[in-house]
Amino acid sequence: MNNKMKGIPITVAIIVISLALLHGLAFGSNLPPVKGDVLPEIKIPVPVNTTDRSYLGLENGDFFKIPQIKAKVVIIEIFSMYCPHCQREAPEINRLYSIIEDNPDLKCEIKLIGIGAGNSPFEVKVFKKKYNIPFPLFSDEDFSIHKCFGEVRTPYFLGVKINDDGTHQVFYSRLGEFKGAEPFLDLMLQLSGLK
Amino acid sequence: MKKHGNLILVFGMLSAFLWSATAFGLSDAFKNNIYNPGLLKPTDSVLKVKVGDSAPDFYLPAVSGERISLGQYRGKKNVVLSFVPAAWTPVCSDQWPGYNIVKDIFDKNDAILLGITVDNIPTLFAWTNQMGKLWFPVLSDFWPHGAVADRYGVLRSDGLSERALFLIDKKGIIRYIGVGDINKRPRLEVLVKELERLEK
Numbered sequence: 309m310n311n312k313m314k315g316i317p318i319t320v321a322i323i324v325i326s327l328a329l330l331h332g333l334a335f336g337s338n339l340p341p342v343k344g345d346v347l348p349e350i351k352i353p354v355p356v357n358t359t360d361r362s363y364l365g366l367e368n369g370d371f372f373k374i375p376q377i378k379a380k381v382v383i384i385e386i387f388s389m390y391c392p393h394c395q396r397e398a399p400e401i402n403r404l405y406s407i408i409e410d411n412p413d414l415k416c417e418i419k420l421i422g423i424g425a426g427n428s429p430f431e432v433k434v435f436k437k438k439y440n441i442p443f444p445l446f447s448d449e450d451f452s453i454h455k456c457f458g459e460v461r462t463p464y465f466l467g468v469k470i471n472d473d474g475t476h477q478v479f480y481s482r483l484g485e486f487k488g489a490e491p492f493l494d495l496m497l498q499l500s501g502l503k
Numbered sequence: 504m505k506k507h508g509n510l511i512l513v514f515g516m517l518s519a520f521l522w523s524a525t526a527f528g529l530s531d532a533f534k535n536n537i538y539n540p541g542l543l544k545p546t547d548s549v550l551k552v553k554v555g556d557s558a559p560d561f562y563l564p565a566v567s568g569e570r571i572s573l574g575q576y577r578g579k580k581n582v583v584l585s586f587v588p589a590a591w592t593p594v595c596s597d598q599w600p601g602y603n604i605v606k607d608i609f610d611k612n613d614a615i616l617l618g619i620t621v622d623n624i625p626t627l628f629a630w631t632n633q634m635g636k637l638w639f640p641v642l643s644d645f646w647p648h649g650a651v652a653d654r655y656g657v658l659r660s661d662g663l664s665e666r667a668l669f670l671i672d673k674k675g676i677i678r679y680i681g682v683g684d685i686n687k688r689p690r691l692e693v694l695v696k697e698l699e700r701l702e703k
Contacts, residue, residue, distance in 0.1 A: 390601035390688070391530035392635045430692035431601070438604050461531040483531055 340458035341478045347374055347468060348456035352423075352446050360444040364419060374468060375476040379419040381500045386457060386464040387445075388425050389435035394463045397486045398439035404489040405443050417502060421446065425454040425462060465492075469500045529593055530600065536633075538591050545684040548665055551656030554680055558582075558671040561651040563619070563642040566627050571617065571640050577675050581614035581701055583694065584669040586657050590622045590630035594666070594688050599641075600634045601691060609639075612698040613673075617642055621649040621664050657682060670697050 338348060351371035355361050361368065365378025374382055385401065387394040401420070408414045422445040424432040429447040436445050448454050457464070460483055467480030479499045486492055497503035529537060552559065562572040576582050585602065587595040599618055609616055616639040620627065623645040631641050644651045644664070652664040659665060668689060670679035679697040683689045 388530065388597065388601075389604065389691075390597035392600045392603075392633070393531050395600065395604055396635070426688070428690050428692060430690070430695075434605060434608075434691065461529050463531065 338456055338458045340460050340464070340483075341466065341481050343477075343479055343481065345478045345481075346476060347466075347478065350374070350453050350456050352453070355444055355446075364421070364444060374421075375470050375474065377419050377421075377470070378416075380417040380470055381419070381496060381502060382468045382470065383418065383420045383496060384466040384468065385420070385422045386425050386454065386460055386462055386466070387422050387435070388462045389427050389431045389438075391462040394435075395439070397463060398435075398441060400486055400489055402439065402441060404493060407489055407493060414502075418496065419443075423448050423453055426451050467496050467500060530597060536591060537593055537596055540589075540592055543588075543685050544659075545686065546665055546682055547659040547661070547685075548657050548682075550680065550682065551654065552669075552677055552680070554677055556677050558669065558675050558677050559651075559654045560675075561644075561654070563644055563651060564624055565640045565642050566624060566631060567640060569640075571642060573617075573671070573675070576615060576673075578673055581612060581673055581698070582671040583609070583614055583616045583698070584655075584667075584671065585616060585618050586652055586655075586664040586667040586669075587618065587620050588659075588663040588666055588685055590620060590626050594686065595620070596630070596633075598666075598688050599631070599637060599639075601688075602639065603634065603637050605691065605695075606638045608695055608698065612701060614670075614698055614701075615639065619644050619651065619664070621645055621652060621658075621662065659685075668694055670694070670701070672701055 341347060351373060354366050354369045354372050355364070366372050366376065374384065405420050408418050408420070420443040422441070422443065424435065424445060424447050426449065427435070427447055428449045432445050432447045435441070454460070463486065464483045465480065465486070466478060468476055469479050470476045480496065558573060560572060560574045562570055565571050573582060585599070587598055589595060602616055618639060618641040621644050624643045627641050627643055631637055649658040649662060649664060652658040655667070655669065657665040657667040665682050666685045666689065668679070668681040669677055672678050678701060681689055681693065
């Protein structure tokens with residue numbers, strides 16, 4: 309092998325490693341958050357409608373980060389209007405919302421949001437209307453948030469505890485079917501330390 | 504040769520990176536039963552019909568056991584044909600469950616949806632069962648393989664069909680054709696807008 313030829317595999321290796329690094333930077337090839345993690349740095353547009361803004365305790369503005377939500381616990385559902393499980397579970401998740409909202413001790417402490425992976429604003433609106441979903445849903449049309457969350461399948465649930473000092477930790481991160489409003493709420497209360 | 508081998512390696516790796524950057528948001532309803540074919544050429548056929556043409560008729564078996572023709576809707580319903588490339592693949596497995604919750608939009612626009620793939624009936628039966636109960640017929644263009652897809656000009660060189668939508672009015676005239684990137688799900692709002700443009 310002459311010197312010129314010897315250089316080729318090294319060049320290939322450098323190109324491939326550079327591509328891998330660039331890919332990681334550009335596309336955020338992450339793993340799903342695990343217990344104890346902080347959330348990836350994602351910015352979500354502040355809801356235009358005052359009901360959603362007030363529910364989340366957000367000021368008017370352009371973007372917010374999930375730990376800015378005024379709550380002790382935020383439950384995030386990564387969903388898609390195209391996902392049969394998400395469709396089937398929607399009424400039960402609405403019931404979870406109602407149980408929380410009807411309980412004066414929990415109402416201000418736990419908030420729910422949904423992020424529509426790959427769903428356009430129109431598609432999120434269709435899902436919200438179809439299942440009469442009362443909590444805020446956000447479009448992640450270009451999958452950018454979905455990528456930050458490790459490209460999980462749907463539905464995927466994350467529980468985030470927000471501390472008094474403004475720090476936060478993920479305490480629940482799991483794919484799969486929702487086993488009912490009451491058991492899920494119990495689990496959230498236990499794992500977050502609210503109970 | 505070796506130099507070419509290295510170039511192939513670089514392009515191969517690049518393709519793999521680009522592919523892994525393509526997210527589907529796939530439903531857990533299908534668990535691990537989805538075959539990932541990798542990133543495919545966005546389109547790989549040439550349309551044989553255009554907007555304004557009379558839509559070619561067909562007579563295909565449905566998963567329900569009946570046979571359905573396009574002609575049976577003439578004068579009665581607008582028809583949306585949704586060709587998807589293959590059962591048990593990403594994107595396709597999400598697209599129809601989405602349509603399954605918008606029957607009201609089709610009803611409002613006096614339209615029926617016909618889902619078509621080049622898969623055989625048993626495959627379509629097993630696959631669509633994972634989606635829940637679909638309100639629209641699912642048709643098999645398996646034999647002669649992809650004949651209907653071919654008549655519309657959406658049969659790819661590998662025997663799959665494109666991810667394509669055809670909107671046909673009650674007179675049997677094609678009013679909209681959408682042949683998108685096979686790797687991406689078409690936005691629902693595009694189809695809805697076209698449905699709403701039809702004369703009621």
